Amino acid sequence: MIHAAYLMPLLPLAGFVVLAAFGRRLGDPWAGWLGTATVAGSFVVACVVYAGLLAKAAPARSFTQDLFTWIPVGGLQVHAALLIDPLSMTMALFVAGVSSLIHLYSIGYMKGDSDYPKFFLYLNLFVASMLVLVLGNNLLFTFVGWEGVGVCSYWLISFWFGRDSAASAGKKAFLYNRLADVGFLIAVFLVFSKTGTLNYTGIFAHLSLIGGGTGTAICLLLFVAAVGKSAQLPLFPWLADAMEGPTPVSALIHAATMVTAGVYLMCRISPVLTQHHVAQLVVASVGAATAFVAATIGCAQQDIKKVLAYSTVSQLGYMFLAVGTGAYEAAIFLMVAHAFFKALLFLGAGSVIHGLHDEQDLKAMGNLRRYMKLTFFTFGIGTLAIAGIPPLSGFFAKGEILDNAYARYPALWAIGLVTAALTAYYMTRLVSLAFYGDDRWRHGPGGGAGAGDGDGHGGGAEPHESPWVMAFPLVVLAVLAFFGGLLHLPWHSSWNPLSWLGPVFGAGQYEAHQSTGTQWALGIVDSVVALVGLGVAFSLWSRRADRPALEPAVLERAYFLDDIYDAVIARPGQAFARFCATVVEVKVIDGAVNGVGRLTRVAGGGLRRVQTGYVRQYALGIVLGTVVLLAWMLSRAVS
């Protein structure tokens, strides 16, 4: 059963190939159904492999499937091989599962788009890359998926490349990711130079060879890569701009693929990471700081998808906090729970946007609960889950992270707790603005012209509920987001499916041994904080939509981070480019080329006087040349 594992990445890849060849002929909606079927097939295979893995004894649940030798160069033997173990299977399960729901949803959402087949083409390649990323058994094969995810995100974010903002958002995502990938590559070189292998199992067998300084460097360099991919502090602005893509893409990038890759990578190298406490502290601090900063930004966003984007950044910060604490199981737990509720929230937001004919401004929504009951209900569940209201999945996932942080880094725990309140606040603000209050969409968008109002439906058209292909994933995800907490209940091992990850992390897993009383106390604190945030936001925003005092520009514009990058990096870069164009290009390069031309012309002008046309002069030249040659030879012969 386990030997079918290679089908997991292969099925979406085959879908990609078929769509590339026949996508246009299949058209709308068959191209979508084909894409969905391959990813769903991949999910079925993942379930089968998972069952096969569960049937084995706990220590034997690690299995390498060698596909072919990829790079045979001397001492460097890199195989294209899959590592099937509890960690990679957990990832593969939720990646394939959530992706197939998003594919299904896209069939409805993208209906009528002129590039319909191309969308599923990219989507399939995206999922295939992500599965390669999580299943690869060595750093380089993982890197293939890592880059594949990067390039697909570029294509998908700038899918509507006719819009300037979409095109530049895609570029931005690509550049931020490439910048961070440099860290990945250098880390790979370091690992190879120290251990001589790139296999995860091989690396972990030679842990003693990775010394203190180098080990910390490897961890931090991989963390740099993860910071880019998972949009942590200072490289997160691309994720907010990634909202320019179609909403299913946002859901895919945020929930199932791409951004979780960084967390996965850090968990994958956990045996190395746990040995280096400085690196752990850096990871945890960056995570906590990002969680807090992104949450504050989320409180002041106007665009429904931007709020969700920053909440993703914030939740990823929690995951890195957990990774840095050593609570890898908790990180994976939140990742899975987050995949459920964030996919739900994005698809719900997409449903709202779809229902309001491409309106994304929160201030131009309002009172939608009367018109989109199913969306409101499912979105509400997602909100309660992410806010951490018991007994939904987010409460348990976040609680576990905070418990561990409380035991190991109390200061970071405090930041995390404040962030939890902020999370409840901004999510409730979003729900209040979108689903409560007046029917603001009747009077047209609040801030003047509607942003995405391309098809002529102004505010005033009656919002409508979405078709079943869009509603069905919402319901499935709502159920998962509600009951996802059951995956990892803290107080009994038999109710704890995620504890099967234990052998992967082994002794590196940090265990906060807290008394039941402490756990209850922390849980109650978490819930109270979340409820306070929720209540405050609801009372503030459910009746009034404009409170400028609570949306300072510094938060709305994300601490001016984009402007700072613009001033510090982009503008000097442009100035340098202009200098190259006007000075280096004109003076140096053109000068060299023209100089060669002028030299040839001058030399030719001088030499052409020699060519007189008189035969006797040529003859004289020949004679003189002969005489000189003879004289030279004679002088040599004599001496």
Added chain:
Amino acid sequence: MSLGGAWYLGLAAVVFSIGALGLLVRRNVLVMFMCVELMLNAANLTFVTFSRMLNDIGGQALVFFTLVVAAAEVVVGLGIVVAIFRRRRNATADDFHIMRG
């Protein structure tokens, strides 16, 4: 009586010099052409002389090649000269300097 090789070499040098001088000073294309032939034959004479002096048949064999090439050159050269005469009455080499650079 037989003359020494030096005499033949001297004769060849004299003939060559006459040819070279003629080529430089004369304007008539036909005469210049004949001067070239003089130089070629002076060279041939040198080849034959050295061949006899050094008892090496190679020099005489080479002369045959030179003669054949010279004959071919004469055919081409005379053809050009005749063509020039058709276009204009006299044939002064200096008149044909349209190839000046």
